Amino acid sequence: MAVHATGAARDEGWLAATDAAALTVADALAALGGDPQGLTPDEVRRRRDRVGPNAVRTHRVSAVAVLARQFRSALLGLLLAAATVSFFVGERTDAVVIGVILAVSVGLGFANEYRAERAGAALHDRVRHVASVVRAGRVETVDVVDLVPGDVVRIGLGQVVPADLRLIEAHRLECDESALTGESTAAVKDTAPVPPGTPPDDLASCALMGTVVRASSGVGLVVATAGHTAFGRIAVGLGTRHGETEFQQGLRRFSLLLARVAGVLTALIFVINLVLHRPVIDAVLFSLAIAVGITPQLLPAIVTASLAAGTRALAARRVLVKRLVCVEDLGNVEVLFTDKTGTLTDGRLTLAEALGPDGRPADPPDAAAPDAARPPDAAGPPDAAGPGPLLAGLLANEAGPDGADGNPLDRALWQAPAAAAQPVDAYRRVAVLPFDHKRRRVSVLVDGPHGRLLVTKGAAEELLALCVDVPQQARDALDARLADGGRVVAVASRPAPDLAGLDPADERDLRLAGLLVLRDPPKADAAGAVRRLAALGVTVKVITGDHPAVAVRVCEQLGLPVTGVLTGTDLARLDDAALPAAIERASVFARVSPEDKARLVRAQRTAGRDVAFLGDGVNDALALHAADVGISVDTGTDVARDAADVLLLDKDLDVLADGVTEGRRIFANTIKYVLMGTSSNFGNMFSAAGASAFLPFLPMLPGQILLNNLIYDLSQIAIPTDRVDADQLARPAHWDVREIRRFMLTFGPLSSLFDFLAFALLLGVLHAGPTEFRTGWFVESLATQTLVVFAIRTRASPFWRSRPSRPLLVAALAAVAVAWLIPYLPVAGPLGFSPLPPLFVPVVAALTVAYLGLVELAKRTLFASSDLLRPPDRAPGPAGPPGLPTPPGPRRSAEATRRRRTHRRAGRFTTR
Numbered sequence: 001m002a003v004h005a006t007g008a009a010r011d012e013g014w015l016a017a018t019d020a021a022a023l024t025v026a027d028a029l030a031a032l033g034g035d036p037q038g039l040t041p042d043e044v045r046r047r048r049d050r051v052g053p054n055a056v057r058t059h060r061v062s063a064v065a066v067l068a069r070q071f072r073s074a075l076l077g078l079l080l081a082a083a084t085v086s087f088f089v090g091e092r093t094d095a096v097v098i099g100v101i102l103a104v105s106v107g108l109g110f111a112n113e114y115r116a117e118r119a120g121a122a123l124h125d126r127v128r129h130v131a132s133v134v135r136a137g138r139v140e141t142v143d144v145v146d147l148v149p150g151d152v153v154r155i156g157l158g159q160v161v162p163a164d165l166r167l168i169e170a171h172r173l174e175c176d177e178s179a180l181t182g183e184s185t186a187a188v189k190d191t192a193p194v195p196p197g198t199p200p201d202d203l204a205s206c207a208l209m210g211t212v213v214r215a216s217s218g219v220g221l222v223v224a225t226a227g228h229t230a231f232g233r234i235a236v237g238l239g240t241r242h243g244e245t246e247f248q249q250g251l252r253r254f255s256l257l258l259a260r261v262a263g264v265l266t267a268l269i270f271v272i273n274l275v276l277h278r279p280v281i282d283a284v285l286f287s288l289a290i291a292v293g294i295t296p297q298l299l300p301a302i303v304t305a306s307l308a309a310g311t312r313a314l315a316a317r318r319v320l321v322k323r324l325v326c327v328e329d330l331g332n333v334e335v336l337f338t339d340k341t342g343t344l345t346d347g348r349l350t351l352a353e354a355l356g357p358d359g360r361p362a363d364p365p366d367a368a369a370p371d372a373a374r375p376p377d378a379a380g381p382p383d384a385a386g387p388g389p390l391l392a393g394l395l396a397n398e399a400g401p402d403g404a405d406g407n408p409l410d411r412a413l414w415q416a417p418a419a420a421a422q423p424v425d426a427y428r429r430v431a432v433l434p435f436d437h438k439r440r441r442v443s444v445l446v447d448g449p450h451g452r453l454l455v456t457k458g459a460a461e462e463l464l465a466l467c468v469d470v471p472q473q474a475r476d477a478l479d480a481r482l483a484d485g486g487r488v489v490a491v492a493s494r495p496a497p498d499l500a501g502l503d504p505a506d507e508r509d510l511r512l513a514g515l516l517v518l519r520d521p522p523k524a525d526a527a528g529a530v531r532r533l534a535a536l537g538v539t540v541k542v543i544t545g546d547h548p549a550v551a552v553r554v555c556e557q558l559g560l561p562v563t564g565v566l567t568g569t570d571l572a573r574l575d576d577a578a579l580p581a582a583i584e585r586a587s588v589f590a591r592v593s594p595e596d597k598a599r600l601v602r603a604q605r606t607a608g609r610d611v612a613f614l615g616d617g618v619n620d621a622l623a624l625h626a627a628d629v630g631i632s633v634d635t636g637t638d639v640a641r642d643a644a645d646v647l648l649l650d651k652d653l654d655v656l657a658d659g660v661t662e663g664r665r666i667f668a669n670t671i672k673y674v675l676m677g678t679s680s681n682f683g684n685m686f687s688a689a690g691a692s693a694f695l696p697f698l699p700m701l702p703g704q705i706l707l708n709n710l711i712y713d714l715s716q717i718a719i720p721t722d723r724v725d726a727d728q729l730a731r732p733a734h735w736d737v738r739e740i741r742r743f744m745l746t747f748g749p750l751s752s753l754f755d756f757l758a759f760a761l762l763l764g765v766l767h768a769g770p771t772e773f774r775t776g777w778f779v780e781s782l783a784t785q786t787l788v789v790f791a792i793r794t795r796a797s798p799f800w801r802s803r804p805s806r807p808l809l810v811a812a813l814a815a816v817a818v819a820w821l822i823p824y825l826p827v828a829g830p831l832g833f834s835p836l837p838p839l840f841v842p843v844v845a846a847l848t849v850a851y852l853g854l855v856e857l858a859k860r861t862l863f864a865s866s867d868l869l870r871p872p873d874r875a876p877g878p879a880g881p882p883g884l885p886t887p888p889g890p891r892r893s894a895e896a897t898r899r900r901r902t903h904r905r906a907g908r909f910t911t912r
Contacts, residue, residue: 017229029221055909128143133147155207164207173216254740292705320648386492395429395444396444477515680747683750715814758844797856
């Protein structure tokens with residue numbers, strides 16, 4: 001990180017974090033002309049005009065840039081150059097034909113990619129990343145790209161720091177800086193200046209852009225934005241393309257494999273043609289056309305078009321993905337960590353019972369009386385000893401009487417019918433110690449009719465440990481309600497005449513006021529969704545802050561197997577090496593903190609699993625950031641929605657199962673295109689190479705090869721619309737280049753065998769000349785390489801038991817029809833074709849049928865031992881519960897993961 005002189009900060013309009021960290025808060029404010037009350041709107045506009053938006057990328061779609069990318073292929077460039085030379089040396093017809101076919105091919109690729117780019121841009125426009133900023137004395141919510149140096153920003157748990165901040169306030173603030181440093185341990189922050197020259201990794205007084213708040217909250221002065229930050233420079237250095245997913249890595253390895261094959265064939269063909277004393281320009285054009293023919297030019301377009309179609313299909317199912325590649329990520333999910341409340345349950349907490357300290361029901365919650373008229377043993381003793389359970393729950397409450405703000409439990413207490421009868425107005429709040437996930441309780445200091453009281457509400461088993469003289473009946477009642485699936489909180493109080501403020505140490509010597517039992521029944525359709533995810537090979541694990549007994553009870557009601565239970569205390573005793581195996585054995589994680597949730601996700605990913613996390617609260621944000629796929633709901637908190645990759649417009653596991661299915665469908669259809677390329681393209685091009693060695697003429701003209709490839713590619717555009725068999729959706733599929741190579745070496749020669757058989761018939765039986773030979777092979781090769789999709793697209797045998805989509809059926813048959821029709825059209829002469837002899841028509845038809853039959857037989861043998869599109873094996877893994885597949889090893893390096901997450905996080909700092 002570069003160091004800039006603070007004296008020049010005002011002139012430059014920003015301040016390097018290394019310099020700001022060494023300044024006092026007052027000096028940093030002075031250096032940037034800031035104010036704790038925030039900038040005025042006019043000043044914000046002036047500064048933005050000066051330093052630009054807080055963005056490291058733009059998602060504007062440029063048609064020119066998309067068109068330019070179509071010419072990145074060196075093969076296309078060489079072929080175009082060779083065709084140009086051919087035009088000027090007299091081979092003008094061939095050159096024009098090649099030029100026209102290349103133009104159509106480039107236009108096809110441009111149309112598909114441009115449409116996909118626009119789909120990606122549309123996704124970005126639907127998602128807004130915001131920050132809480134103080135401007136002109138008011139707190140506003142603004143888009144992160146609108147921040148400028150001098151702004152005063154508030155940050156909280158789970159939020160991504162939106163710019164480099166010099167901290168003004170820090171309340172036990174901790175930040176995860178792994179995006180910058182690679183260090184997984186959270187960095188503790190405070191407001192004290194650091195010594196000048198402190199390394200960027202140790203800037204305790206600064207919160208840096210792109211890092212995540214791991215604990216507490218703070219307020220900071222924006223000192224640098226966009227590319228002036230360390231994160232911004234890293235993101236810009238990585239370029240605009242997202243870090244490779246496993247899927248994209250597989251595509252790259254496959255493309256390299258074909259490039260090597262194309263290189264060998266091209267060189268071999270060129271040498272053969274020179275040895276046979278053919279014109280150099282003809283040898284060059286033919287060799288390059290062969291290389292272009294074997295290259296899967298439409299593969300990137302097929303993938304992006306599939307992903308774009310997937311996002312539209314998911315949007316129709318009320319699933320919003322933020323990036324195209326998120327669809328693929330969903331299909332890879334093997335483990336889903338989900339919260340309980342609102343996902344497995346209805347998410348509508350209601351107060352069912354108020355129990356006194358003796359474990360007996362207090363007055364019914366809908367008929368509680370004020371303290372003055374309440375029987376002493378019904379709802380707790382009067383104020384001298386403390387308020388009754390419901391009144392205590394309303395006093396130690398972070399939601400307003402109207403139910404605004406606060407958590408669902410607090411709101412449920414206010415919405416209880418008996419809440420209106422409680423004398424809350426008789427108490428004045430003096431101080432509050434908010435809820436946190438380490439203490440699991442909230443305390444308030446109130447002045448009431450009988451003096452100053454400390455009132456505490458929190459997790460029952462932990463709060464009882466802070467109470468004195470807890471009756472055994474209360475413990476028995478607690479155990480019974482938990483076993484029945486109730487959510488139970490305890491309330492307690494003690495006189496506190498000497499307290500003026502609150503500290504966790506004050507939460508002691510409490511007297512139990514009672515227990516509040518709330519209910520949140522399982523969703524009616526959750527059991528079916530869980531079964532559906534299990535059928536997709538997705539292991540569902542429940543993460544909750546509730547008591548283990550409550551979580552187990554809900555799982556039992558839904559038919560979700562409970563293979564083991566771990567609590568936050570259990571997790572604390574496990575080191576990182578032992579944690580993955582423990583996770584495999586457990587399916588319920590209870591009483592966990594936000595840090596525990598994130599640790600569980602990271603550990604499961606380290607074990608090689610693709611992990612999704614579904615959550616909607618502030619305490620879920622850390623885990624959402626840590627997961628391969630973070631999933632939240634449209635009604636979730638701003639922090640959770642901001643951290644997620646996928647938003648469910650309905651909090652329903654069924655729509656999530658739709659997303660998983662769609663992702664796998666896209667992968668399966670892309671694999672179909674790959675297998676088509678390795679079987680038909682490779683076979684036909686290999687045949688061309690062999691034929692050129694013994695024929696006294698070129699087996700196919702360069703323009704004919706390109707036309708063959710173009711018609712074939714046009715038919716393959718329909719593959720993304722194809723149906724996918726259920727067994728292909730039953731588990732995530734992963735790239736295996738070795739299996740693809742084996743597929744190529746099986747079906748490529750098989751395709752060539754029938755080509756050579758066609759050559760023998762053409763030459764030995766039909767005595768075809770050069771024009772008739774080329775015409776006959778053009779029709780035969782296009783028929784076999786196009787129709788083979790019906791056998792390759794499915795594992796079903798015979799293949800007609802699995803119906804293709806109508807667009808794919810029409811496209812394939814249309815491609816064959818066009819191939820048969822071209823020799824009879826006026827363009828046949830310029831293209832080098834002539835009408836086929838009548839006898840050749842049944843010969844080609846018989847060859848095509850025989851080829852498809854042999855492919856079907858070979859497919860049975862190959863697919864039986866191949867992992868490509870293979871149905872799931874549900875053998876028990878050595879470390880996991882029955883039904884789980886053996887955990888694979890890590891599939892991506894730590895550096896690749898870090899790059900990918902940097903790209904993902906940089907998406908929020910993108911201008912429209």
